[in-house]
Amino acid sequence: MAVTTDTTAGTGRPPFWRDVKVLRIAAQVLAGVGTVALILYLGRNLTTNLTAANIPTDFEFLKQPAGVNVTGSDFRPSQPISDIILLGIKNTAALSVVGIPLLTILGTLIGIARLSNNWLVRKAATVYVETLRNIPPLLVIIFTNAAVILSLPRMQDAVTPGNLFVISNRFLAIPWATAGDNSGTYLAVLGVGILASIVVWIWRTRNFDATGTPHHRFAWGTATFVLFAIVGFFSLGKPFSLSRPEVIDGRIIEGGYQTVGPYIAVLLALVIYTASHVAEIVRGSIQAVAKGQTEAANALALSSFQRLRFVVLPQAFRIAIPPLINQFLNFTKNTSLSIAIGYAEITLVVFQAIGNAKPAPQLILILMGAYLLFSLTVSFVINLLNRRLQLVTN
Numbered sequence: 001m002a003v004t005t006d007t008t009a010g011t012g013r014p015p016f017w018r019d020v021k022v023l024r025i026a027a028q029v030l031a032g033v034g035t036v037a038l039i040l041y042l043g044r045n046l047t048t049n050l051t052a053a054n055i056p057t058d059f060e061f062l063k064q065p066a067g068v069n070v071t072g073s074d075f076r077p078s079q080p081i082s083d084i085i086l087l088g089i090k091n092t093a094a095l096s097v098v099g100i101p102l103l104t105i106l107g108t109l110i111g112i113a114r115l116s117n118n119w120l121v122r123k124a125a126t127v128y129v130e131t132l133r134n135i136p137p138l139l140v141i142i143f144t145n146a147a148v149i150l151s152l153p154r155m156q157d158a159v160t161p162g163n164l165f166v167i168s169n170r171f172l173a174i175p176w177a178t179a180g181d182n183s184g185t186y187l188a189v190l191g192v193g194i195l196a197s198i199v200v201w202i203w204r205t206r207n208f209d210a211t212g213t214p215h216h217r218f219a220w221g222t223a224t225f226v227l228f229a230i231v232g233f234f235s236l237g238k239p240f241s242l243s244r245p246e247v248i249d250g251r252i253i254e255g256g257y258q259t260v261g262p263y264i265a266v267l268l269a270l271v272i273y274t275a276s277h278v279a280e281i282v283r284g285s286i287q288a289v290a291k292g293q294t295e296a297a298n299a300l301a302l303s304s305f306q307r308l309r310f311v312v313l314p315q316a317f318r319i320a321i322p323p324l325i326n327q328f329l330n331f332t333k334n335t336s337l338s339i340a341i342g343y344a345e346i347t348l349v350v351f352q353a354i355g356n357a358k359p360a361p362q363l364i365l366i367l368m369g370a371y372l373l374f375s376l377t378v379s380f381v382i383n384l385l386n387r388r389l390q391l392v393t394n
Helices: 020-052 082-114 119-132 137-149 183-211 217-235 261-288 290-299 305-339 346-355 360-389
Strands: 170-173 178-179 241-243 246-248 252-254 258-261
Touching: 082 119, 082 183, 082 261, 082 305, 082 346, 082 360, 137 261, 137 305, 170 261, 183 217, 217 241, 217 346, 258 261, 305 346, 305 360, 346 360
Parallel strands: none
Antiparallel strands: 170 258, 178 241, 246 252
């Protein structure tokens, strides 16, 4: 009588067809193959349909003239479509880079105000949050544009406070620096100043860790940078000069730094809208900090500001950063709504190109890729900050 033996009995491992690790790898491989197959199928189906409709399937059209003007820029209709797409990406980035820090600051202040002991401050913050976060952002953008920007004077009647600013319903301008001789060298000096301030910051931190004396690293670092900036500015013969904006013939602005009214409208609307969501995240994160931390801060006779600055907020932001990433991504994607008031971000310029009989599938693909790039970039940067704030445990 033949006797069968289990070859895996001595090793203590199950057969490969019952091994969990093998099954997991096999499932991932099958999922990957299925995904690639689906993408290839959809791509081939799209290509076949485009060919049947006599629509080009390549991206050569990006070299064709855009044929449109962009308000507030020196873009010419004869420039290729690729240039106007890059301009749209730049304008979208201008909203995100400026808006995300602003909404974070505003949302944090409103979130703290929601927990204030002052009845009026607490109720005002509550009304702000409960009102704005329950209104569609598109309506906030349209209202802000109509109530703030369009109510400003016409370009012919632009207001120029102190001959330093230009305020109108079409353009807004502020004084700006104009590069002169040795401007490149001065920028290099500023770079060295930043590095020096970082070194000073690290030195003050290590001195505090070793001796316990107040580090004042922010003041020391800022003073170091300002010293480099001032000494370099005068040593290089004032490489930058101040350019003031000036209205010419009631139509255009020369000098300074100018932006279009719709940019301010979109920026303001999305900042105040998204800040209402950020405020709730901050409020919940503060409440999640153990009460013993606050009691310990009170026992040390810390003021309310010191308690928030040194005890509560550092711990609260460890909790708040992950959900804040979602709000930053929502802000970036909601910039597409600025198409409603004519701001030339990436969505508007893509739809303009489609309206000029350019192939829609390729342009929509570029649009999707642009927002994917923005989202991945924001997630990457904030996740780096999240790792920096996390507690290190053994």
